[in-house]
Amino acid sequence: MGDQPTTSSPQASSTPHHLHRWIWFITGPTACGKTTIAKALASRLNFSFVEGDDYHPAASVEKMASGQPLTDQDREGWLRALREHETAQPAKGESRHLVMTCSALKKHYRDVLRQGGDEAGNLRVRFVLLDAPEEVLTERARKRKGHFAGANLVRSQMEILERPDDGEKDVLVIDVNRDVEDVERDTEMKVREAMGQDDNSFLAVQ
Numbered sequence: 001m002g003d004q005p006t007t008s009s010p011q012a013s014s015t016p017h018h019l020h021r022w023i024w025f026i027t028g029p030t031a032c033g034k035t036t037i038a039k040a041l042a043s044r045l046n047f048s049f050v051e052g053d054d055y056h057p058a059a060s061v062e063k064m065a066s067g068q069p070l071t072d073q074d075r076e077g078w079l080r081a082l083r084e085h086e087t088a089q090p091a092k093g094e095s096r097h098l099v100m101t102c103s104a105l106k107k108h109y110r111d112v113l114r115q116g117g118d119e120a121g122n123l124r125v126r127f128v129l130l131d132a133p134e135e136v137l138t139e140r141a142r143k144r145k146g147h148f149a150g151a152n153l154v155r156s157q158m159e160i161l162e163r164p165d166d167g168e169k170d171v172l173v174i175d176v177n178r179d180v181e182d183v184e185r186d187t188e189m190k191v192r193e194a195m196g197q198d199d200n201s202f203l204a205v206q
């Protein structure tokens with residue numbers, strides 16, 4: 001990560017460091033812990049937080065609630081809506097740096113999100129993939145209450161999940177098959193390390 005070149009998201013620009021905006025997408029299949037870890041990370045870093053699930057159209061939510069996987073087409077508008085957050089003005093008093101949840105299961109989807117960074121020039125779009133075996137996710141989804149996504153979505157999401165390839169240096173993979181506190185600590189440490197390698201002034205630019 002850090003200052004190594006990325007094939008799909010170099011985002012090199014002459015923008016002064018203090019104008020950069022960090023966007024961390026917390027990604028992975030349903031029930032891997034995106035919401036839990038993203039909220040904790042945003043709170044620990046004092047960054048803004050956006051729940052990506054809130055931007056699915058109602059038809060997609062109904063589809064998932066009935067156990068049907070979304071298609072590329074279903075996800076197209078949703079990814080565009082999330083990308084708009086990358087360049088939106090932060091609300092008054094909010095950090096302009098952002099932690100956002102998004103399953104981003106395929107490289108192609110991550111590329112859509114990277115494009116926002118490439119176009120804006122001053123964005124540093126990065127990803128965390130929360131990684132756990134399918135049976136762990138199935139169990140977490142089964143136990144979770146009050147969420148539209150059930151355990152019957154896990155299989156299809158694991159099937160289409162594309163782990164980062166060698167060119168995707170902007171994705172941190174974190175093992176989440178351990179206590180939530182460990183995952184929160186490790187994620188914060190690795191994200192800080194990645195930002196520090198890239199721009200050690202980030203903490204001063206809230």
Ligand SMILES: Nc1ncnc2c1ncn2[C@@H]1O[C@H](COP(=O)(O)OP(=O)(O)O)[C@@H](O)[C@H]1O
Nearest residue numbers: 030031032033034035036140144176178179180
């Ligand atoms: N490391 C963990 N260990 C045990 N349970 C976890 C862990 N991380 C998240 N959970 C639980 O698993 C469920 C799914 O987490 P959630 O954050 O909703 O995942 P996602 O947003 O990826 O669907 C929730 O009930 C959450 O409390």
Ligand SMILES: O=C(O)[C@H](O)[C@@H](O)[C@H](O)[C@H](O)COP(=O)(O)O
Nearest residue numbers: 029030031053070075103104149
């Ligand atoms: O791309 C998709 O098919 C969805 O984004 C999906 O991956 C996501 O998992 C659901 O929105 C369920 O929400 P949770 O991931 O929060 O369970």
